[in-house]
Amino acid sequence: MPRTNTQLTSLLAAADWGPAQFAAALRGVAAEQGLTLTVHLTTVRRWLEGVQPRPPLPALILECLSRRLDRRVTAHDAGLTRAPAQLMDPAWEADPMRKLFHLTRTELDPNRRALLGADVLTATALALPAQSQTQAQSTDSARSGRRATESDVGQLDDVASVFATWADRYGGQRMRAPLAAYLTHEVEPLLHRPAPTQVHSGLLSATARLALLLGSMCADSGHHPLAQHYHQIAARLATDADDHTTLAIALRTMATHAHDLGRHTSAVLNLAEQADQHARNAPPAVRAYTTIHLAVVSAHHNPRAAVAALARAERLHARADAEPGPFSSYPAGALHYQRAQTLATLNDHTGGLTALATSLRLRTETERLPAALTHARLAETHLRLGHLEPALTHWHALLDAYPTLHSARADQRLAAAVQHLRAHQRRAGVADLLDRITELTSPPR
Known part of the structure; x- marks a missing residue:
């Protein structure tokens, strides 16, 4: 028999919620994530009696209670000891280096990668980082092995340019695993080499920029909660490196990601x-x-x-x-x-x-994905203004680029095009465009 969840009972009392009110609030938070929950009064009562909810419910519960109580509620606080938050702790207080490499190793394990999708976007994570004194290294480090140098920092930045160019050309989906592998196998050992303080700070900054790229690739793959984690890690690493420029870029990236999700x-x-x-x-x-x-x-x-x-x-x-x-x-x-x-x-x-x-x-020419998305926005804006023919021209341009793109954002713009054009199906050229969208997006038989 499961034990009564006294922690969750206490949190609901502090929130001034009964089971039915809590269930309604959970459904609202889930709807923000594009999820439909079948959670009612009896469901919440079972949790209070000790039944453990399955992912992604624990993360939704923590987010819902954190918002209501205006403070961070952990899995331990709520008696959810098997919550996804144990895998991906959204707290700024978590060690960003340990968290980063735990996530990248998980990305590379086919048996564990699915767990990365069992999380939700958290409004409570939209906060500024505090410095964590991330594993500072000094010139008199006793560790053996080759010392890290400024050339290593330059190498990381060169690699970042390669990954960023590829993502702009083809989208982020295909490059996510290679970048995770590079961080795991090359960057993690590098960060543990002895190095002067200035070099180590440079390595933290460069790693932060790579984490930002990986987060943006995850967002472009439709994995938004995971993207949020990588963006947070980048901001923490930049803070620990006392790098205000990279921190500014990280915070801007976080704000952009949240804004783009509405x-x-x-x-x-x-x-x-x-x-x-x-x-x-x-x-x-x-x-x-x-x-x-x-x-x-x-x-x-x-x-x-x-x-x-x-x-x-x-x-x-x-x-x-x-x-x-x-x-x-x-x-x-x-x-x-x-x-x-x-x-x-x-x-x-x-x-x-x-x-x-x-x-x-x-x-x-490098900005193929941004150009395709710009065509999509031009089409939508033309249609809003009543300009059907130029809208169709821009959607066809998006379709011209689409076969080379691996991007959830491009997928979403095509899905939006179908929605926008439903009211115009009998107009000249619309049926041809919709047929072309169907042909390009239908899975092979």
């Missing part, structure tokens, strides 16, 4: 503001990168502030050097794409259309 809360705005603050001494390209997204998020809260941030980002971008690299440059096409997002939120759809057209014109 979260426009004050917590997301705070992340965007903090990213902009940490970038204040960064090169102009990084400052433009954080400020333009501050404009995107501010448009949901303060239109005047959004317009001011937009103008500031454009001035910064004009001053930026053309230094290559995924973390040292900011493509003009991306800047105008975010300009379009800002204007669309401010209901300037004509201005947004112009910004998207400029974005597409400025995309480089």
Whole structure:
């Protein structure tokens, strides 16, 4: 017989929830994740009697209670000793290096990789990191073996450029496992070599940037909770390295990820503001990168502030050097794409259309996935404005690129196209486009 879960009973009492109210709140949190739960009063009563919920329910329970109580609730606190949170602790207090390499090793194990999908996005994780003093190394380290050097830091950044270029060309799905393998087999041993403090800090920063790339690849694969973990790890590593520029990029990435999933809360705005603050001494390209997204998020809260941030980002971008690299440059096409997002939120759809057209014109050959997604947004905006023919042209351009892309975002834009076009099925050219989408997206028989 299972033991009564007294911890969960106490938490529900503190939350002032009865079983039925808790069940309703859980269904709401699940709906935010795109999940449909069959959880009712009797289900919650069984948990209180000691029955253990199955994944992803434990993570949803922890998220729901953390929001209600306005503090982090752990699996131990709730009596959920087999919760997924034991595998992937979302707390900022977790050792980021141990957490990173635990996750990357799990990514490479086919028998355990499925566990990585048993988690949920957590609004309570949208917070700023505290320094953890991550395994600091010193010049007088007694460890044996070759010392890490500045050239090792440069190598990690070179590898990051290769992975970032590949992801921009083809999407993140196919490169996720190779990057996890590189982090596990090459970066983890490197971080444990003796090194001067400055070199070790450089290695932490470079590892943070690789973790950001891996998180973005997970997001592009549709694995959003896992992406959130990698982004958090990157922010922690950058904090431990005292690297405000990489921290600014990490916080901006977190805010972008949340915004793209439809979260426009004050917590997301705070992340965007903090990213902009940490970038204040960064090169102009990084400052433009954080400020333009501050404009995107501010448009949901303060239109005047959004317009001011937009103008500031454009001035910064004009001053930026053309230094290559995924973390040292900011493509003009991306800047105008975010300009379009800002204007669309401010209901300037004509201005947004112009910004998207400029974005597409400025995309480089390397930016195949961003260009395809820009075609999709152009199609959607044209249709919103009643321009069916140019919308069809842009959707066909997306389909031209689609066979070479391995991206959940591209999949989602095609699914959205089908939804948008249902009301126009009898118009010339629409049936042909829908047939082409079906042909390209149907699984082989």
